[in-house]
Amino acid sequence: MPTHQSLAGSTDEELLRRMVDTHADRYGDTFWAFFTARVAPSLPTRPVIVDLGCGPGLLLRDLGLRYPSASLHGYDITPAMIAYGRQLAGAKLTLELHDVTAKPLRHPAGSVDLVSMSSVLHVFDEPLPVLAEIRRVLAPRGIFLLHDWVRQPLETYMAYRRDVIGETGPDAMRRGFRLFPVHNKYTPDDWRWLLAEAGLALRDHTQLRASHQIFVAG
Ligand SMILES: C[S@@+](CC[C@H](N)C(=O)[O-])C[C@H]1O[C@@H](n2cnc3c(N)ncnc32)[C@H](O)[C@@H]1O
Secondary structure, eight states: OOOOHHTTTTHHHHHHHHHHHHHHHHTTHHHHHHHHHHHHSSSSSSEEEETTOOOOOOOHHHHHEEEEEEEEEEEEHHHHHHHHTHEEEHHHEEEEEETTTOOOOSSSSSSSSEEEEEEGGGSSSSSHHHHHHHHHEEEEEEEEEEEEEEOHHHHHHHHHHHHTSSOOOOHHHHHHHHHHHHSSSSHHHHHHHHHHHHOOOOEEEEETTTEEEEEEEO
């Protein structure tokens, strides 16, 4: 099966660098305003939080600053991501190498208050078994926060890569065409259908960036 990185035409190190470099933009004031209004009110003061495909662990680090008593767990298939997260200063994170499509999570049923998945689910050939596992571990009032790509016209997508990501030249054009079907797989309706199909009730959703939608389900 092609990996996320091979689909992206990037090495692990390049993807890691991109995730780190874009983190502050992706998880800036707009994201935290949404989180504070739509997610935080449902969380206990000592939440158990899981980030699937956590990348370099920076979202978990930021959540730890807001919830100092939280239990924070990140899972990723890429060793370089886990290694980066493990050396983050001051963050008390449990980070493990783990393929979420291959094995169940080690969390008991009904034990997790927040599961986050950001720019990961679109990669999987079969998203429903992963969603079933998320539903299994969620606490009765638990939240699944899904943030992922939504379909855009080719022209808009290529302009986004050029103007927002800053990619230009023949290699960038090749990568844009290769990634177009990967990033533009699901419409917002498709995501809603997938969540409903997995038995996850949609509580909220919005578009914080032109390329992505965020869904609050549980
Ligand atoms: C685009 S990055 C997003 C990283 C992070 N969520 C963020 O927003 O910064 C996608 C991540 O998903 C991870 N990933 C891809 N397939 C995975 C799998 N089957 N199990 C766990 N992680 C996976 C990749 O290694 C990569 O770190």
